[in-house]
Amino acid sequence: MDAPLWTETHAPSLEDLPQAGVRDALGRAVDEPMNVVVYGPKGSGKTAGVRALADAAHESENDYVELNVDDFFSRRKTEIKNDPRFERFLVGRSRMSKRDMINHVLKESASYAPVSGSYRTILLDNAEAIREDFQQALRRVMERHHRTTQFVIATRQPSKLIPPIRSRCFDVPVRAPTHDEVVGVLEPIVEAEDVEYDDDGIEYVAGYAEGDVRRAILGAQTTVEQEGELTMQTAYEALGQLGLTARVEEMLDAALDGEFSDARKTLDDLLVDEGYDGGEILDDLLRVSRSRRSGRELAELHRLAGEVDLDLAEGTSDRIHLAHLLAELGR
Incomplete structure (x- = not known):
């Protein structure tokens, strides 16, 4: 999508969060700053809730730092060093190992004094990808800066966090939203965008999202951008399986041709912009590959897919494991 994402332009405030328990818990974290673990399934609104907390807690946006763990652990050192969010921390430090780069960025982010108020908030998003050695480093940073920095850890798998971190954090569970809650999120957004829609279109997109709020919002935006309105028919045309299959075929062709960067870009578009899950x-x-491959090649693909499927089921990074599969296909 070239237009601004509706997930950003219509980000909820604390009062707008659909789950009362999450509203209350994050509200307490504003009034009495504490470290928090926000956990729940993908697309349940964890990141949106933390952003709402930061907006309510801080007058300056510079007092909120968002670090996506996947941005570190799934990327090469050069990509991390050249990322505009991190490069100011890493000038002249090209000889650092990747682990030391990550630790340095975290320490520097936590050590800055708040611009306004008495504390800053640092979100570590997609934290199921955090290795244990990094968690030990994180624990030490949390201890050193506990007076001036509030740490929020968002994850699909809180059990992967080591006990010393869990013991320093207040738990905020976020369940998958109900169908009616997703409808309640979509309706004010499409009304604010002043687009033509009907109830059947909203219901279709909410069902298509299967409890993933981000996917629902991006699905509605995709439908409006492609079809000009949001009805059941236009949503079906924009979001039907054929649309995904065409993009997967494009991604597969790029991988098989050795164009890994193009294949990974399509993968990122599907995961982030289109809201599909791994x-x-x-x-x-696999469905596309069965029509193109047979024998030993297809058997090898199914073996690789089985490994990836297990990793996805354990809640680790969709991007890392699918990108690995694409790289193996290119080989």
């Missing part, structure tokens, strides 16, 4: 993409990739 399981859906893997299923469609």
Whole structure:
């Protein structure tokens, strides 16, 4: 999508969060700053809730730092060093190992004094990808800066966090939203965008999202951008399985041609912009491959897919494991 994402332009405030328990818990974290673990399934609104907390807690946006763990652990050192969010921390430090780069960025982010108020908030998003050695370093940073920095850890798998971190954090569980809650999120957004829509279109997109708020919002935006309105028919045309299959075929062709950067860009578009989850993409990739491959090649693909499927089921990074599969296909 070239237009601004509706997930950003219509980000909720604390009062707008659909789950009362999450509203209350994050509200307490504003009034009495504490370290927090926000956990729940993908697309349940964890990141949106933390951003709402930061907006309510801080007058300056510079007092909120968002670090996506996947941005570190799935990227090469050069990519991290050249990322505009991190390069100011890493000038002249090219000889650092990747682990030391990550630790340095975290320490520097936590050590800055708040611009306004008495504390800053640092979100570590997609924290199921955090290795244990990094968690030990994180624990030490949390101890050193506990007076001036509030740490929020968002994850699909809180059990992967080491006990010393869990013991320093207040738990905020976020369940998958109900169908009616997703409808309640979509309606004010499409009304604010002043687009033509009907109730059946909203219901279709909410069902298509399967409890993933981000996917629902991006699905509605995709439908409006492609079809000009949001009805059941236009949503079906824009979001039907054929649309995913075409993009997966494009991604597969790029991988098989050795164009890994192009294949990974399509993968990122599907995961981030279009809101698909790794399981859906893997299923469609296998479906497409069965029509193109046979014998030993197809058996090898199924072996690789089985390994990736297990990793996805354990809640680790969809991007890392699907990108690995694409790289193996290119080889």
